[in-house]
Amino acid sequence: MARNNLFVVLIFLGILANGLGPFGVNGLSLTYYLFTCPLVESIVKVNVDKILRIDPGLAGPLVRMHFHDCFVEGCDGSVLIDSTPGNKAEKDAESNLSLRGFEVIDEIKAEVEKRCPGIVSCADILALVAKDVVLFSGGPMFFVPKGRKDGRRSKAADALVKLPPFTSNASQLIDFVGKLGLTAQDLVALSGAHTLGAARCSSFKHRLKNFNATHDIDPSIDPEFLKVLNKTCAAGDTAEQPFDGSIIQFNNEYFQALQKNKGVLFSDQTLATNPKTKELVDTYANNRAVFFLDFQRAMIKMGIMNVKEGSNGEVRKTCRKIN
Structure with a gap:
């Protein structure tokens, strides 16, 4: 309290x-x-x-x-x-x-x-x-x-x-929010709202097959988590996959999932590798208090x-x- x-x-x-x-x-x-x-x-x-x-x-x-x-x-x-x-x-x-x-x-x-x-x-x-x-x-x-x-x-x-489309990478997202007056820190903090809820298969199925010219499957996905995503999508495009293990609890597990390459959306997972956002992901994953404080500020700003x-x-x- x-x-x-x-x-x-x-x-x-x-x-x-x-x-x-x-x-x-x-x-x-x-x-x-x-x-x-x-x-x-x-x-x-x-x-x-x-x-x-x-x-x-x-x-x-x-x-x-x-x-x-x-x-x-x-x-x-x-x-x-x-x-x-x-x-x-x-x-x-x-x-x-x-x-x-x-x-x-x-x-x-x-x-x-x-x-x-x-x-x-x-x-x-x-x-x-x-x-x-x-x-x-x-x-x-x-x-x-x-x-x-x-x-x-x-x-x-x-x-x-x-x-912004769910296929955006971190650099594209930073440019996008920058035009709205938000910073890279705001972007990562606000992305933490994904600790609540789930994503439909239609928003991440492109990662599971025909990903790009080099890889059929998005190489950033943890192999075991890939099985989970494939199982979800087997139920159809509207089937939902939780962003983290606490779908109705607001906490920092979303960032911990990104550290383990278990981000559901490509636009989320890319935050864990971009030099401008990776440190923030790691900070929020390890320190819920800092995440909460930055989230408060970013929500007021947005x-x-x-x-x-x-x-x-x-x-x-x-x-x-x-x-």
């Missing part, structure tokens, strides 16, 4: 140092709903705890939903919008088909609307859900500056371009990327469609 409190203090000081104090900068604030919807964080937390007690397997997909939202149109809830006859939305892009838990966001939004109609954005709810999922699963506590507005654009084509403010967005009545 003392260690967690220390993390919270350190992160709070970091927020102040970066201009995101309690009274806010650039439209976001830790106290944004203090007078308009003071119970919003309690409502979200109670519902997240209740839902994960029933279905702890939703932890990974719910955190990943926040990631996939932020990396496409900024953290604006655009991944929550349903497709229409005239528009294929982000959630129906191939890279988002493994996301689950949209009904969870719907339920929480409905509860919040009962207390504070038209006040709290879906984007803020999604960010708060991710925070509480991490904490419920044994991960670190971190602050979520609030005040995001919901976006009015959601296109599957955007997700195809703006979400959560404020390209947020919509003022007239650039809205507060949706329901998260599945624009007003």
Whole structure:
């Protein structure tokens, strides 16, 4: 408990140092709903705890939903919008088909609307859900500056371009996140969220056959783990393989798996060999406290990327469609 409190203090000081104090900068604030919807964080937390007690397997997909939202149109809830006859939305892009838990966001939004109609954005709810999922699963506590507005654009084509493919190597990933203002350290720390959840066979089967012109099988895969991956894929493209041995526990086992060449995705395993990321993988594998601290910082940083403010967005009545 003392260690967690220390993390919270350190992160709070970091927020102040970066201009995101309690009274806010650039439209976001830790106290944004203090007078308009003071119970919003309690409502979200109670519902997240209740839902994960029933279905702890939703932890990974719910955190990943926040990631996939932020990396496409900024953290604006655009991944929550349903497709229409005239528009294929982000959630129906191939890279988002493994996301689950949209009904969870719907339920929480409905509860919040009962207390504070038209006040709290879906984007803020999604960010708060991710925070509480991490904490419920044994991960670190971190602050979520609030005040995001919901976006009015959601296109599957955007997700195809703006979400890095699972075939990316570490250098490509570093370049990708760099354009968003994130560092290699942020990349590795955020990748640690893969300690929750699983990957579909369709996202790693290219490693098992016809890998490249030189190797039929990705040579970076541990031989025994290769048998596990082949067995998973024998059940079909939608069969899922956990990223590590603790699928519903937030810890540093994901990095330990990378050290043993047991990373499920190529984009994960490559972090363990690139000179710019290998040391971080080793550090996080050996020191959970350091991983937790860097993850907190990176989550706050990611959560404020390209947020919509003022007239650039809205507060949706329901998260599945624009007003």
